[in-house]
Amino acid sequence: MTGIRLTAPAPGWAIDADVVVVGSGVAGLTAALRCAAAGLDTVVVTKARLDDGSTRWAQGGIAAALGEGDTPEQHLDDTLVAGAGLCDEEAVRTLVTEGPDAVRRLITTGAHFDTTDSGDIALTREGGHHRRRIAHAGGDATGAEISRALVEAVREAALHTIENALVLDLLTDAEGRTAGVSLHVMGEGQHDGVGAVRAPSVVLATGGMGQVFSATTNPSVSTGDGVALALRAGAEVSDLEFVQFHPTVLFLGADSEGQQPLVSEAVRGEGAHLVDADGVRFMLGQHELAELAPRDIVAKGITRRMHEKGTEHMYLDARHFGAAMWEQRFPTILAACRSHGIDPVTEPIPVSPAAHYASGGVRTDLQGRTTVPGLYACGEVACTGVHGANRLASNSLLEGLVFAERIAADIAEVRPPRTEPADAPRDADAPVPLLAPEARTAIQRTTTRGAGVLRSADSLATAAEELEALHREAAADAEADGAKAVVPGVDAWEVTNLLLVSRVLVAAAREREETRGCHWREDRPDRDDAHGRRHLVVRIGPDRTPVVHCTETAAFPPVRPSD
DSSP, X not given: OOOOOBOOOOOSOEEEOSEEEEOOSHHHHHHHHHHHHTXXXXXXXXXXXXXXXXXXXXOSOEEOSOSTTOOHHXXXXXXXXXXXXXXOHHHHHHHHHHHHHHHHHHHHHXXXXXXXXXXXXXXXXXXXXXXXOEEOSTTTOHHHHHHHHHHHXXXXXXXXXXXXXXXXXXXXXXXXXXXXXXXXXXXXXXXXXXXXXXXXXXXXXXXXOGGGSSEESSOTTOSOHHHHHHHHTTOOEEOTTOEXXXXXXXXXXXXXXEEOOBOOHHHHHTTOEEEOTTOOOTTTTTSTTGGXXXXXXXXXXXXXXXXXXXXXXXEEEOGGGHHHHHHHHOHHHHXXXXXXXXXXXXXOEEEEEEEEEESOEEEOOTTOBOSSTTEEEOGGGEEOSSSTTXXXXXXXXXXXXXXXXXXXXXXXXXXXXXXXXXXXXXXXXXXXXXXXXXXXXXXXXXXXHXXXXXXXXXXHHHHHHHHHHHHHHHHHHHHSTTOOOOOOSHHHHHHHHHHHHHHHHHHHHHHOOSOBTTBOBTXXXXXXXXXXXXXXXXXXXXXXXXXXXXXXXXXXXXXXXTO
């Protein structure tokens, strides 16, 4: 344990449970429902409302070998290819073999997927998949349907939920084992202010960290809180340099910041073409799958063409779909485009890459256990080894389902006893000095310039220097006599989390001196299998700086010495 924690008031209230699940996407709610079904007293903590996480924004669907002629082995092969040599094959095999039944259980829970005229699940195709294996709902509203079904199930089960609550730090007992979390409830509900949920098992399902970049498909709540909490608690994170930039995000202008509208890969799966301003299909000849190549290849192809043409975006042309198909298959995307003055039925859609998904995260084993006893992670916040250097399209919802179920099974089997949190963190330091909320934009722009789609030694060095300067300034201001202290609060806690996550991301990206998957080094354009088929594992040292360790092989080390 590090003893590092955020500056925050002491908890003013507490509740007790067997399990606390932090997050309310597909991973968090699945874990909570399974834990509750096993008789465990379960509490769900979520940063906004129950259905406000990243899951409901997922358009394309969920990948599983459900179609005739498809097999888990074929799904495994496509996933390994997309992962560019860094997938953990055992983790992928777990995903693809347990995935189909997990989807069927999701349907039993109440999720309704689109079907064919014969009543079978309708399947489409996305980038990197050699078969149609993407189940979808509402045309392009899969995440919203999954979220609806799980939220209804949680409410029907009468699970204890705490909404509008930002998790702060992990609580530990005298032995350094997990004993719950501290959190701040934002003025609504039964609790208010800083409190604690005391539980021997904590499941992080906090989603992504896309808000470390200026433009992202992630909602505003995706500020890397789970990764930051885990790092402060002494957990290891891995592969954080592999941030996937979605190739086709609706281009709203070079200065657009915050959450940007996504144009699902399923649009290309149904036959849309990527073209430049002259109508040339520039992905032809770059990959056997052209527009349906893995996302890193398509994002690079778009970026290269933008550089060649001196433009800020390319186009996605699906005019040949016709109005009926757009309205039936992609109603959400059609409405989003039209709300910004673009009609995909009559004109190509301007698109450019934007930060979308963190392939890395808090390092776990196949049961979702992290390197901190009692702390679990699943979904986008976790690094299970499934995604490697680049996530295969629509594997994310499936990963959330499969590993959430595995976590619940492990907790139900172990059933650790409740213990009292220690009065203070072990080896406690002074709390982490908070950044002023205004620093958020500076962090996002620095990370975008230095560690965006295109990276280099120079850009990463500059980003590291600027981020460290912000870190030093916050520490100096906290120690200076007469300096105005930053008031603890949601905005200050979020931006402090963003800074920590950005520093670790940039530190890992500097260490990976090759181009692999969605990590694209302009100065090192080739993949280096002799040295690069390794994982970068990062923790925070006692001086609060990232400590990067390179594994000896492509296999993860155990999360426990006894594993």
